[in-house]
Amino acid sequence: EDKVVQSPLSLVVHEGDTVTLNCSYEVTNFRSLLWYKQEKKAPTFLFMLTSSGIEKKSGRLSSILDKKELFSILNITATQTGDSAIYLCAVHITQGGSEKLVFGKGMKLTVNP
Amino acid sequence: NAGVMQNPRHLVRRRGQEARLRCSPMKGHSHVYWYRQLPEEGLKFMVYLQKENIIDESGMPKERFSAEFPKEGPSILRIQQVVRGDSAAYFCASSLLGQSSGNTIYFGEGSWLTVV
Numbered sequence: 001e002d003k004v005v006q007s008p009l010s011l012v013v014h015e016g017d018t019v020t021l022n023c024s025y026e027v028t029n030f031r032s033l034l035w036y037k038q039e040k041k042a043p044t045f046l047f048m049l050t051s052s053g054i055e056k057k058s059g060r061l062s063s064i065l066d067k068k069e070l071f072s073i074l075n076i077t078a079t080q081t082g083d084s085a086i087y088l089c090a091v092h093i094t095q096g097g098s099e100k101l102v103f104g105k106g107m108k109l110t111v112n113p
Numbered sequence: 114n115a116g117v118m119q120n121p122r123h124l125v126r127r128r129g130q131e132a133r134l135r136c137s138p139m140k141g142h143s144h145v146y147w148y149r150q151l152p153e154e155g156l157k158f159m160v161y162l163q164k165e166n167i168i169d170e171s172g173m174p175k176e177r178f179s180a181e182f183p184k185e186g187p188s189i190l191r192i193q194q195v196v197r198g199d200s201a202a203y204f205c206a207s208s209l210l211g212q213s214s215g216n217t218i219y220f221g222e223g224s225w226l227t228v229v
Contacts, residue, residue, distance in 0.1 A: 098169030103155035
């Protein structure tokens, strides 16, 4: 069965801290790994990773994929209260003529002032 | 350029009633996906549709649930005879040509169903 596991499931930090979110996966027919941020509404796209070892950056956020060890990390530096959200890791897989995202349970980040 | 539009945003139904959730994909998108998010859980795939075709409904319960994406109009997720366990957030997503073509998938803001 395809599965995606995120850790930790929740984290409370202070503004300015750096956090690392982990995502491991076991799937067949891997196409890409995606990170989303969810704040009580639509998951908003952060990164899509397809190749190992290539870091993607967007401001204070960065992410990297290891296809050999089957995991990805999402780093957030100098956290702000606005970073408080649920961070979702998802793996895009194909099955026959179909395709879907397999999600982890999400990691709830709380950034306190 | 409007994003993925879902309505209603919140819906309350009594046990045994029907719930009908609508999703209008982004303009030009012909691939629609429905996901369900139960409390404290991640999103779970339900169904993948293209215009007038169900491509994959492997994540949808066999009974009471159905989905369609007609040639004209929004995609509809229909839940008949709702039970308390159907209470969840239902997210619709769309993409231009399907993710396997490298297209990003965009999510709507969700429809929160509460069964009382």
